[in-house]
Amino acid sequence: MGGKLDIQQGTLVLMVLRTLDVLGPLHGYGIARRIEEISREQLQLNYGTLYPALLKLEQEGDIKGEWRLSENNRRARYYALTKAGKKRLARERADWSRTSAVMSWFLAPELEGT
Amino acid sequence: MRSLRALLARVRGLFGRSASDHDIADEFAAHLEMSAAEYERRGVAPQEARRRARMDAGGLAAATETWRDQRGFVRLERFLRTVLQASRNLRHAPGFVTIAVLTLALGIGLATAVFTVADGIALRRLPVAEQSRIVVMWSRTKDGRFNQYPVEDATDFVRQSRAVREAAYFAWFGSAPIAVRNGGQVMRLNRAAVSGNFFTVLGARALLGRALDSADDEPGAAPVTVISYDAWRRAFGSARDILGRRLPLYDGSRTYTIVGVMPPGIEYPTGTEFWAPIAASFPEKFRARLGFDVVGRLAPGATVDDAAAELSAFFVRPGASTYSQNLVAVVDTFPDLVLGNMKPALLAFAVAAALLLLITCVNVANLLLVRGLGRVREIALRLALGAGRRAVVTQLVIENLILAMAGGLAGLAVGWGALRLFVAIAPARTPRLDQIGLDGRALLAAVGVTTIAMLVFGVLPAIMSARVNLQDVLRTGVQHTSSRGHRRLAELLVGAEVALALVVLSAAALIGRSLLNLERAPLGFRADHLLVADLAFRADLLQDMTATNAALERLMPQLAALPGIVAVSPVVADPFSGPAAWSGSLATEGQSASEGAGGPRVNMELVDTGYFAAMDMPILGGRGFTAADRTGAPMVVVVGDSAARLYWPGENPVGKRLVMRAGQDDVFTVVGVVPDARYRSLRDAMPSAYFPLRQSIFAAGPASLVVRTTGPPGDVVPMLRRALDRDASGVGLATATPFTTLLNGPLGEPRLDAFLLAVFAMAAVLLCAIGVFGVMAATVRQRTREIGIRTALGATARQLMALVARRGLSICAAGLVVGVAGALLANRLLTSLLYGISPADGVTMLGACVLVLVAASMAMLVPALGAARVDAVRALRADG
Secondary structure (H helix, E strand, O other): OOOOEOOOOOHHHHHHHHHHHHHOOEEHHHHHHHHHHHOOOOEOOOHHHHHHHHHHHHHOOOEEEEEEEOOOOOEEEEEEEOHHHHHHHHHHHHHHHHHHHHHHHHHOHHHOOO | OHHHHHHHHHHHHHHOOOOOOOOHHHHHHHHHHHHHHHHHHOOOOHHHHHHHHHHHHOOHHHHHHHHHHHHOOHHHHHHHHHHHHHHHHHHOOHHHHHHHHHHHHHHHHHHHHHHHHHHHHHHOOOOOOOHHHEEEEEEEEOOOOEEOEEHHHHHHHHHHOOOEEEEEEEEEEEEEEEEEEEOOEEEEEEEEEEOOOHHHHHOOOOOEEOOOOHHHHOOOOOOEEEEOHHHHHHOOOOOOOOOOOEEEEOOOOOEEEEEEEOOOOOOOOOOOOEEEEHHHOOOHHHHHHOEEEEEEEEOOOOOHHHHHHHHHHHHOOOOOOHHHHOEEEEEEEHHHHHHHHHHHHHHHHHHHHHHHHHHHHHHHHHHHHHHHHHHHHHHHHHHHOOOOHHHHHHHHHHHHHHHHHHHHHHHHHHHHHHHHHHHHHOOOOOOOHHHOOOOHHHHHHHHHHHHHHHHHHHHHHHHHHHHHOHHHHHHHOOOHHHHHHHHHHHHHHHHHHHHHHHHHHHHHHHHHHHHHHHHHOOOOOOOOOEEEEEEEEOOOOOOOHHHHHHHHHHHHHHHHOOOOEEEEEEEOOOOOOOOOOOEEEOEEOOOOHHHHHOOOEEEEEEEOOOHHHHHOOOOOEEOOOOOOOOOOOOOEEEEEHHHHHHHOOOOOOOOOEEEOOOOOOOEEEEEEEEOOOOOOOOOOOOOEEEEEHHHOOOOOOOOEEEEEEOOOHHHHHHHHHHHHHHHOOOEEEEEEEEHHHHHHHHHHHHHHHHHHHHHHHHHHHHHHHHHHHHHHHHHHHHOHHHHHHHHHOOOOHHHHHHHHHHHHHHHHHHHHHHHHHHHHHHHHHHHHHOOOOOOOOHHHHHHHHHHHHHHHHHHHHHHHHHHHOOOHHHHHHOOO
């Protein structure tokens, strides 16, 4: 059990949206670092997971990317939440709360064996 | 909305690659740098920092791929790339592609066109309800003669029948030509007299106006009629205002009002151009004596056999007449009757089409195998270089699909052209050919079958041999270890092709020779410069048969004296009207009644003195008729050759005596013998007897003229018409046709059969030659090295050619042996279409074998010459 967790399908989107919501426009590396930090290094994001997800969100119009100079003058692609993305975050956040509540009821110890 | 936007973004990603600022490599690079910088900040050495950053990020190539997948339709992109590659491959083999597409086009096109014709004629629906539930019920006497039954019997039977729900009846002679006035024109149209519920029983609706109904057949009802689609088009110019038009009979006896036009395809009884109710067609007293045939609709659950059994039982019911006791029931389904006589030919074509499609498949399979041989190395190499097996297969599949599609399109073109051609040369009376369009399902089926064959033979062997011999192929550089099995298969296929081609060719040759036999069969008279003119009589001027015959007799010398006319005579039977038109059993003097009735049916003809001259029939013995052979003089008859031999074998018939029926008073003395004539039927010269018009004892008389002319027969028609009109005796000219034109009728179908099969045979032999060429060329290519060695060892060009030819010829020989066996079996299908030739005719078979062999040898010539020209040094140095 000591290894890193696999990212659950669907949760990454929520994490990305939330990250951008909290931190404002951010490049891919920043998003990855932030998610890893928040997860207390339980999660690790590689390119193959993160960038296709970013691209998908961009294609669906939830985020918008543009090339900018970073704080230390590097060219990087910054992603920002769009209006649609904000709405989606609100919706998915509510959904997720309910889902996790339901899951926790299921997995609560007193339910075992009944 | 969201997914639509995503889709649009992906489409942009697919096409707008250069315009996009979004390059993933840059983004990854930035990511890597930032990650490495982070490690460095934490005190890791720069190199190590970069290494860790890369590890964290995961596999770059895989990530790029996944990202691209998300970005556009990578699968589609890859697919398009494969298609491009496949078509490039095909472009590099133009010879192969041309031959393959031609093969497919020929096979698919011809098979589809012929299936379309067959389907259109045989399988399509007639414009009636539930056609297979409609039966026509005849009766036959025990000795096989068709008979009709009186209308009371018909109605009685239907009333008590459980197998037949409802029945209609029609005058037993079917449709008969009758002269009508159509505007200012006099023409003969075929009239069928039917009961009022005829169309109700058939379940047929009118195209325009209405069909007949029971009320029309009540005594005293206004005489109405419905016309056939064909008559509407030809005789009435498809007039829109046809309904309500009047159609007076030329004899003035009655005038019909046209109330409907029936849809095409329902010309039953065969050849009907207008249907009239029985009550409105015959006088009351005549109707009672008329015989009828019955058409009925089977009750739910009843079968044709049920109906036949019931009818048979009805004939022998208690209280039935002895006449009825002697009858046997014959029940046919409606489609069989309407479409029946085309069936053997259609079956032959269906088989031929299937064979041609099979040859096509075999041929393409062969071409693909041969091409596959040359590509084993290429495929093995690609596999070895890491191409996915799937990618290789996909490419082969796509190559074959492109070929199949091209072949299908070309086949569509060929099929369309072939169909136009078939329709153009089809005999005029072929049912419903004018409404045929190329059958989409047939085309799809043909393309489907060939495509499957192509995929099987184009993809599987290549992959299998590449897999098994991957190492061999690459290590030794020798390809024939893997391909010997291939070549065997290809040779087997070519052998099969030779066999199939022989089957089709021999069938075509048999049909062709039948046609020749039919065309060359002596008619017994001269068909050129002969005109057949249909007459029309006015009932108001010519009250009875005696008056009509007298008028004809009086007219003949006047007509014969017209310039350009050599001889002229009235005649009863229409050309090629068949044996039933006017025939009977005669008896020789002294025969008993039963002997006479059991004798052969003889075609009877009632003619004037000019007849034999008009027909240009030589008198073989005795004399023809003279003006002295008239009522009061001794009764005379002229017999045909075979009738003479039938009645008096080995004796001189002249002076012998015949009676109409045993025990009758009228005795005819034979005064002359003429050759048998193929006037009633082109296929059979039937025994015939000619009686002089001037001493006719018959109730009916001639209604046509035969006219021998000096110039083209059509030229005398206006003069003939004027002469008859001027005479004003009540005899008019309806239609006149040169005999050579009439010959097209019975020759039309054999000609179409012969033409279609000839096209098939040519295609089959051509495809076969292509197959032989393909496999032999591949053999030579494969054996280049061996041939090189032989050349080096001193083999002559002739020996090398023999080496190739021997292989090819032994394949052909094996194919021919199998083909002859198959042809002997298959050609039995043709029996009813053949004329004067056996389905196992040796000369035909030999000729077909020789032709196939010659074609195959010619196809072998090029590869054999190639073998002879192999350069030893080059061949030995080459690794192939």
